[in-house]
Amino acid sequence: MDRACTDCLVLAEDQDELRAFKAEVSAGLSCSPKRLHSRFFYDKAGSDLFRSITRLPEYYLTDCELEILRKSGRKIMSLVGDGQFNLVELGSGDGSKVIHLIDPVLAENRRLTYLPIDLSASALEALTSFLCRHSPNLDVRCIVAEYSPGLQWIKSHLDGPTMVLFLGSNLGNFDQAAAQAFLTEVREGLAPGDLLVIGLDLRKDIDTMVRAYNDSGGVTAEFNLNLLRRINRQLGGNFDIGNFRYYSTYNPQSGGIDSFLISLRCQSVFIRELCTTFDFEPGEPIYTEHSHKYSETEIRRLASQSGFVLEASFYDSRKYFVDSIWRVPGVTDHLPPLTDR
Numbered sequence: 001m002d003r004a005c006t007d008c009l010v011l012a013e014d015q016d017e018l019r020a021f022k023a024e025v026s027a028g029l030s031c032s033p034k035r036l037h038s039r040f041f042y043d044k045a046g047s048d049l050f051r052s053i054t055r056l057p058e059y060y061l062t063d064c065e066l067e068i069l070r071k072s073g074r075k076i077m078s079l080v081g082d083g084q085f086n087l088v089e090l091g092s093g094d095g096s097k098v099i100h101l102i103d104p105v106l107a108e109n110r111r112l113t114y115l116p117i118d119l120s121a122s123a124l125e126a127l128t129s130f131l132c133r134h135s136p137n138l139d140v141r142c143i144v145a146e147y148s149p150g151l152q153w154i155k156s157h158l159d160g161p162t163m164v165l166f167l168g169s170n171l172g173n174f175d176q177a178a179a180q181a182f183l184t185e186v187r188e189g190l191a192p193g194d195l196l197v198i199g200l201d202l203r204k205d206i207d208t209m210v211r212a213y214n215d216s217g218g219v220t221a222e223f224n225l226n227l228l229r230r231i232n233r234q235l236g237g238n239f240d241i242g243n244f245r246y247y248s249t250y251n252p253q254s255g256g257i258d259s260f261l262i263s264l265r266c267q268s269v270f271i272r273e274l275c276t277t278f279d280f281e282p283g284e285p286i287y288t289e290h291s292h293k294y295s296e297t298e299i300r301r302l303a304s305q306s307g308f309v310l311e312a313s314f315y316d317s318r319k320y321f322v323d324s325i326w327r328v329p330g331v332t333d334h335l336p337p338l339t340d341r
């Protein structure tokens with residue numbers, strides 16, 4: 001970790017993450033249907049592959065959100081008030097988005113502390129080295145942690161106005177109940193007046209959504225297959241990667257893209273660290289990810305059920321994506337929603 005211009009707090013050590021990965025693989029490959037949680041995509045190789053995905057022409061999500069932040073970053077940051085504040089980012093990625101929020105604040109000589117929270121030390125390393133070059137005077141405190149412990153640390157150690165960023169439709173990987181519980185937890189860690197900026201992918205033409213997860217270069221397939229490679233590397237598995245294929249499809253009933261790794265033949269895989277052999281039938285899937293696509297109604301409901309007031313919505317020019325601004329209400333707060341600007 002580049003410490004030249006940042007502090008780094010490690011709440012999730014490598015061995016904690018390895019233990020969690022082992023438990024997930026053991027439980028996920030023992031159940032029927034088999035599953036592996038998408039949070040485990042992001043080892044170093046997975047984080048690098050995700051950065052490649054964000055540059056794919058088919059993966060419109062990153063370009064749409066960048067368009068919103070470039071166009072409206074200054075307006076979004078004006079909602080946080082005039083004084084010094086904390087900018088917390090959950091699952092921060094490589095920093096290419098956050099600079100469009102940070103730069104307008106620094107240009108006005110305002111002060112902020114930026115606190116990215118991410119499980120992936122390698123993603124935070126890439127972010128840190130980028131920010132050290134881009135904004136050497138920015139106060140950055142990286143937190144290598146799972147979202148919940150990271151948020152708890154913030155709650156017990158930080159004072160002052162806070163804006164939390166949860167960009168890139170990261171929430172879309174949570175099922176409905178988990179999303180509401182998580183957003184409630186975020187709100188409970190904040191004070192009245194604090195803000196959550198949440199980037200969500202909207203429902204649109206099905207072919208556009210499906211193409212985003214089926215790029216012609218096969219990068220998304222590699223990103224998913226890296227889960228099996230990670231098992232081979234870290235847990236002594238003997239997956240033959242060529243015996244699996246990636247498949248993803250839009251589920252109109254749940255309203256999201258579902259991704260799978262499918263066994264191409266009858267096979268057995270031994271995982272040394274688990275001392276277990278897992279059997280696969282031909283065509284048997286491992287469910288790897290749900291990427292939810294939101295309707296406006298769902299977004300309003302999620303905000304209110306988790307105790308926020310929806311304050312403003314910023315869209316890209318095609319209305320593919322929204323950055324929705326939610327405020328923690330005060331006791332007497334009855335803010336009317338602002339329309340899109």
Ligand SMILES: C[S@@+](CC[C@H](N)C(=O)[O-])C[C@H]1O[C@@H](n2cnc3c(N)ncnc32)[C@H](O)[C@@H]1O
Pocket residue numbers: 039042047050054062090091092093094097117118119120123145146147148166167168169170
């Ligand atoms: C899809 S990437 C999004 C990156 C960035 N926010 C963007 O908009 O492009 C998800 C990031 O969240 C992190 N992440 C996923 N699940 C996490 C969890 N439970 N706790 C902490 N970080 C997590 C991953 O390591 C990864 O860097």
